[in-house]
Amino acid sequence: MSEAAASAPERTYSFLGPRGTFTEAALAQVPEAVGQAWRTVNNVGEALGDVIAGRSDAAMIAIENSVDGGVSVAQDALATLPDLRIVGEYLVHVNFVLVARPGTTLDEVTVVNGHPVAYAQCRKWLDAAVPDHAHIPASSNVAAAADLFDEPLRPGHAAIAPPGIVEHYDLDVLARDIGDNKNAVTRFVLVSRPGVLPAPTGADKTSLIAELPVDRAGALLELLEQFSTRGVNMSLLESRPVGDELGRYRFVIDADGHILDERVADALLGVRRFSPEVRFLGSYPRADRVPNDYDDRYSDAVFIEARDWLRALITGEPYDTPER
């Protein structure tokens, strides 16, 4: 084998470009992606479409921001596109600068380019510092800045961008740290085609999307009970409209633990029996690596013992209850 062939990338990863986005910073945290082929895309749909079509092995997408909440376009895509799996979770601290072409001053700014999620995180600052601005949505934070060079050049246009933007573009920083929350974090997930699940680590998360039975009193409570009665903590519960008529919702859920944990598997069986449509999005290591916390009553051994007891009742075989 030639040296070039030996070092050729074997895997391709899609991420929101151009280079320099927070999504790229998330992908840089994936050790297996280093040295592989990285493909820039313009939106979440394109990133996931690459994975479905086999152009990429995995895509990094933003799924939640600590200020703006769930990234609805990503949640809706995972709910409706062909089956995909989340295989990893990554956190990126996000902070923003306001940039403009050299010579522009803050009082001259009338238009602010920005990715909608970034714009939502800078609203308080913008309302105070540039109250009469108009917003032009951009496909990413880096694209917002790059668009400032589109011909014909437009005076008074500025962009919300990551601080590192000035290393790539000749821009002046008009203001730093314009995010409304200095500790803002965006949560990203790495998405692949269904395959072997990441192994349980003891610090895992399971994601799913479930619809509720229509017009049933207490249906949401019943959904929540599937987790609470098995001692499974939920770290995310968000509703998204199904979209076909008013009043129909699907629920995006993150639960602590792995599908190979008995209590999580049992909760999923409960959801499956109860919900008209459940989509398993994956079990994967938590970004913060904090071990899952649960009461001993919900340990694997307790579920396994209960099953053995039931089997013995059915088969009539003798059964010795272990000491508790």
Ligand SMILES: O=C(O)C(=O)C[C@]1(C(=O)O)C=C[C@@H](O)C=C1
């Ligand atoms: O534009 C970027 O830099 C992105 O990576 C996208 C994105 C997002 O989709 O939420 C990521 C992090 C920020 O919260 C804002 C925008």
